[in-house]
Amino acid sequence: MNTFGTYFRVTTFGESHGAAIGCVVDGMPAGMVLDTEAIARALDRRRTGRPGTSQRRETDEFEILSGIYQGRTLGTPVAVIVRNTDARPEDYAPAAEAFRPNHADYTWHARYGFTDPRGGGRASARETVGRVIAGAMAAQVLHQRGITINAQVDEIGGIPAADTDTIEKAIAAARSEGDTVGGIAALSIKGMPAGIGSPVADKLSAALAAAMMSIPAVKGVEIGDGFDSASARGSLQIDEFYIADDGRVRTRTNHSGGIQGGISNGEEITLRVAFKPIATLPRRTLPTVDRRGRPTTICMGGRHDSCVLPRALAVVEAMAAITILDALLAPHPEPLISYL
């Protein structure tokens, strides 16, 4: 349905061109000064793809409706809304509308029978605004526990992020040809304690994979060496344990990506997340089917991004923060004895 998490619960709502979108965040600790600037920065980053230090927030103005008193969290649900200022008039003719290839038009139609055709309705990536708000709250709690989350571009169109010039050229070339490119985000979670995650049904790796796969346009997730490990020899994947100077058990390498047996081992958690190219190809006329089941063609116009990255990084970080906080709040087996 529309709720992420069991112990830290984020419910998002809203259609792209409805009255508002937003979220209800249930499970924030009480008495914490809420950093609303951090929420604004995360929304900025989602909107522009840049680290969002700017103060301009002429769009995506959010309003906190509940759960805060005198600037502090109450431990009660924090409801936040963002008005859709550019909500268009209802001048659509959905009955006649065609299914856009590689969008969710057809599958939503198959599931719901009745959909909001304005800008993709709830299937629009605009839904992730609610996740980014909630993620910024979760990240603040994590930060207090020394956990930091960062996502960055790893590849775009198959070109490594370090090769900035080539990437810009590739994107420009795709755009000039009316085409789009995909990319890969690299996610890093630092400061994790060891022992977080449930080892069978709620593995931390499984929870993170589900969180990433729930982001629009994501088609693949890997942890640590991921798919590369499938073609590697076991002897080249060994993460030897040793005792660090601070007395902690550490590994010398991190092929495992910070998770072993579904539980964090205290090393950096590393994921790679594959985004497909944006499905909207400007100025192309494609054969398709309409909602009455008749063959037709469609030309998806408008100005669109050529690559979902780097704007999607804010969503990757938000989903990671929500997931990690949920895992931290899960009941811990509270060992009564320990051999260490």
Added chain:
Amino acid sequence: MNTFGTYFRVTTFGESHGAAIGCVVDGMPAGMVLDTEAIARALDRRRTGRPGTSQRRETDEFEILSGIYQGRTLGTPVAVIVRNTDARPEDYAPAAEAFRPNHADYTWHARYGFTDPRGGGRASARETVGRVIAGAMAAQVLHQRGITINAQVDEIGGIPAADTDTIEKAIAAARSEGDTVGGIAALSIKGMPAGIGSPVADKLSAALAAAMMSIPAVKGVEIGDGFDSASARGSLQIDEFYIADDGRVRTRTNHSGGIQGGISNGEEITLRVAFKPIATLPRRTLPTVDRRGRPTTICMGGRHDSCVLPRALAVVEAMAAITILDALLAPHPEPLISYL
């Protein structure tokens, strides 16, 4: 914790060398003749890696304790157990035992403080016996609805499955060198109706990714074109819609892997699942740390597999069946009107 699913719930229990392992399956429809031979075949396949047509089941004898009357399901929980016949005596000295690199020994220790050291305890892949039993039940329900699930080897050690000879040589070479190899499983789900999956928080793609990532040794999951799509142009990823002869909306290609916007589109669902090499490297002495936090060395002996595939295929299929049935049983928005 230890329960998979919300609407079709599978709880597994048991340690590798405890009295028994098993599962409780809650949510089976009532009145269905349960095919116990299908359960036996799935367990055989998990045990031997072969399709399991043989009748021999001298090990992994399962006993159904509840939920069945006169061979039919009652709609009540089906509890099934498998006795651990080779349960070893408790001749371990856990306090002194060293953490095996790349196993879950350390993370379990960090989480629980007290663990069963015999053969990995609950972290052993033997836990998946319960999943395979439950998956075989789920698959039977799916079969009645025309849905079939199949997993096969896609690659081993980087070599495509079609190249059987080379794979056998690669495994033999690794084994002779005291090494192991990883591999990739290809999962196919056919016969899915369109409209299954929840589009935001419980995307079918997210649920399948979590299910696969919950399998021991899995480090990556991709759907449809997956990571390849991240380096491809959008124009090469288009799945055009058309009206098939039977009147259904179909796509001409299947780059999406049968899921669009988190919801099934009625095409074949295709996943690739990456397994790391088995972590136990026979006859190698490795530096590590023991449970008292002292440096030590470890030599993991015993006869072990050199590659988790093809035995893991039965687990991939089981987790897919459990996940798909859970999605099918989720409340459907029941469209009251439809334009199609």
Added chain:
Amino acid sequence: MNTFGTYFRVTTFGESHGAAIGCVVDGMPAGMVLDTEAIARALDRRRTGRPGTSQRRETDEFEILSGIYQGRTLGTPVAVIVRNTDARPEDYAPAAEAFRPNHADYTWHARYGFTDPRGGGRASARETVGRVIAGAMAAQVLHQRGITINAQVDEIGGIPAADTDTIEKAIAAARSEGDTVGGIAALSIKGMPAGIGSPVADKLSAALAAAMMSIPAVKGVEIGDGFDSASARGSLQIDEFYIADDGRVRTRTNHSGGIQGGISNGEEITLRVAFKPIATLPRRTLPTVDRRGRPTTICMGGRHDSCVLPRALAVVEAMAAITILDALLAPHPEPLISYL
């Protein structure tokens, strides 16, 4: 936390004097014309205790933010908010404030450490506005399936509802003495099909009891003959089965209150719900403790109701509707064979 239901999920949010209160309703069927007048009538009834046929809604104006397009449900979350127009300035001194006896001040303090002191914050019965909105939506779905829910006053201050004059006098007498009275609501659910409810852990009786007990001021719930059955002979409690003219299996009496073994039997479901007297006793000075743990006294002033009934009836109906719809949407064991 703050979500009711598993299959039909209602999350409420908001503090009594915060910016707004409201709810997110997840699980409405798609394509249904939403009757917003019915929501307004339910809110009116909650506000005035009367059936609410009037059109005046100068307060409790609700705004639907999502989940509706062209007046129809989308099957996506319906977020609804009500602004708190009389939100008072933050002129409280919570550190010095005393715990009001029989209110939730102390227990909230013990749980959260930091609370909104304005009008009880989230512990205020104003929180139920969100439930009433959600309940009115659920009731509309139920109505389409022929299920109707009605709550009425059964007793006030120990006086049967039929004795209207005496009740009015008793309330007036209590008020003039600066006192309050409790009461009992009688809930009736008609039109239920047989076979709804899960027989062990999610009994329909248990779900209804939890729903009622979650209403502020409720201290007791009984189903059918309830506590009276505990002192009765079994022979006087028999609900004989017979075949009705329409071919349905019916019972001649309804001591069971429409639920047997936790599952509906198709008869009217009857509950009685006990409300304690309102805890705010005007103009009385009582000894208590403040938030610093010092003895003090408190005098709860202001104009307050003398009895929570009949205004609470709207909340009883709302919680019943939410609970019944949740049970209806739960996966059904789908009998494949039947002897009937």
Added chain:
Amino acid sequence: MNTFGTYFRVTTFGESHGAAIGCVVDGMPAGMVLDTEAIARALDRRRTGRPGTSQRRETDEFEILSGIYQGRTLGTPVAVIVRNTDARPEDYAPAAEAFRPNHADYTWHARYGFTDPRGGGRASARETVGRVIAGAMAAQVLHQRGITINAQVDEIGGIPAADTDTIEKAIAAARSEGDTVGGIAALSIKGMPAGIGSPVADKLSAALAAAMMSIPAVKGVEIGDGFDSASARGSLQIDEFYIADDGRVRTRTNHSGGIQGGISNGEEITLRVAFKPIATLPRRTLPTVDRRGRPTTICMGGRHDSCVLPRALAVVEAMAAITILDALLAPHPEPLISYL
């Protein structure tokens, strides 16, 4: 379905005359010495209605299959089974069988279509064996935290428990007339910390009410003054706060029954639970309907109890323990600041 709890999860399985009944307990802390004698005593009490100091356990022998190593909990699921030694041969003719009035025969038939007719199948009170085992485990954890749970007979057939002689006569009279009586259990939970329970959707009072109402034959639940409070004046219900010698905030009286606003206040939690008379009336021939929908008569023979109390006390205690531990393990808002 068949799982109680969210944070401490108990799944029961089994039919009255199937191979076995039992439970899977997920969420026990790790490293705890499990007191199996306490489980045996609880089962004895359920079986005989007496405190169970005896060592005889010739029936209800339980076997622990998992989750324990060297006598200590592993934090993994504890599966426990009890074989049904008196499982009868399948010599029933369910198609012809009649619905027993006031039992769950008809409602199960309506829900499942196919049921186990032997002794009520899963609807039998024998299902509670699994709950009692799990409850004994939960009680052990609670005991370590200073929380004790006790249920006793409050009334039988309308006669107060103190009047032992009259109760025995009333039961004997009912039995001699082929009749049965109901009763009320009084539940006491001592040692609770303040601040446990979620104030809106998962009120501790609501969770306890649901737990009690899920016990077979329960038709009513009240907390503190319960239904009596509905006819009382508010001024007579005040629980004044004061500072106890140990510095804790206490109340001088306990009309609230230890729960205010859904959260524990640190006082004794008191509930009363109403059980209807046993539905099986020996040697009476009653009109009813059979599974083919034809009028018939039924005579329920066999030796049965005349009153479900005091045997049900063990189940009341078990459900209370499971519920309280679940509430204790729920994420706590962790106040960062406090005025106290």
